Amino acid sequence: MSQSEVSLSTSQTAVQQLKSHICQHIIGQEVLVERMLIALLADGHILVEGAPGLAKTRAINVLSKGIEANFHRVQFTPDLLPSDLTGTDIYRPQQGTFEFQKGPLFHNLVLADEINRAPAKVQAALLEAMAERQITVGAASYPLPDLFMVMATQNPLEQEGTYPLPEAQLDRFLLHINIHYPKAQHEKEILTLARAEARGDATQQAGINKITQQTLFNARKEVLDVYMSDELEDYLLQLVLATREPAAYGEDIAGWLQYGASPRASIALDRCARAKAWLQQRDFVTPEDIQDIAFDVLRHRLILSYEAEAEGITADRFIAELIARVAVP
DSSP: OOHHHHHHHHHHHHHHHHHHHHHHHSOSOHHHHHHHHHHHHHTOOEEEEOOTTSSHHHHHHHHHHTBTOOEEEEEOOTTOOTHHHHEEEEEETTTTEEEEEEOGGGSSEEEEETGGGSOHHHHHHHHHHHHHSEEEETTEEEEOOSSOEEEEEEOOTTSTTOOOOOHHHHTTOSEEEEOOOOOHHHHHHHHHHHHHHHHTOHHHHOOOOOBOHHHHHHHHHHHHTSBOOHHHHHHHHHHHHHTTOGGGGOGGGTTSEEEOOOHHHHHHHHHHHHHHHHHTTOSBOOHHHHHHHHHHHHTTTOEEOHHHHHTTOOHHHHHHHHHHHSOOO
């Protein structure tokens, strides 16, 4: 067995153990668990939208406990300041100098809870961190950790006290995940788990051998080596290009969009499809990998027309139409 095969097997085993650990504590949200791991492997950030109480905060907290990484939760509110995220310069009178005090963004995993309740300046500070992997305070810039992922939760925009995120920031999220209520059998398992945790059962509180950051970085390299044929790569690009020229696939959908997805969507779809295949212990990408992840990659990057919104057309409906109409190689 070659050294590369040993490394691949080791990384995949470690990530599969992490996935099993998370699923023991996050029941009925398999899609969220998989998407979190895909984002981790693809080195991106995720936006999660769903009703309260669906384990969004718990999910990333459990994830952080399975990695040699630190975690911080920030509750976004209308009175939050950019310095509450980035940190600020503190004056030290003994030395007569200013010293930078790091903020929550210098953790490896950051939960931005209810991100769309924050004012524009705070969102701009978060945007720089997500896009540039650094923050700027005054005239100085400070790099963020090599392992850095933001998981933001969002309330539905029809709720009071929320503000839509700017398109530039939405585009910085690798994935936009919609989660729903668990099924009845899953909710019964949740009750059992909650009682066990309340009793402090050792079996439920048992830990996990944490994945090192180096193992994650190795896994990311392996994901990039997952094979995608030229024909499948062309298919991926056609899906993204179809969001910019939908008329080529039918006059009935031509007026549904104002703006299509940016080239960043192509990069995201490529990396996420490879990560999904790698998670399933395959060394090649299938059309189903691309189609399945396309909804989470594209839904926040499309701006629907007023006519489409008036007709009740959603981004997911548009994506489903493209998948049905773009020829699969």
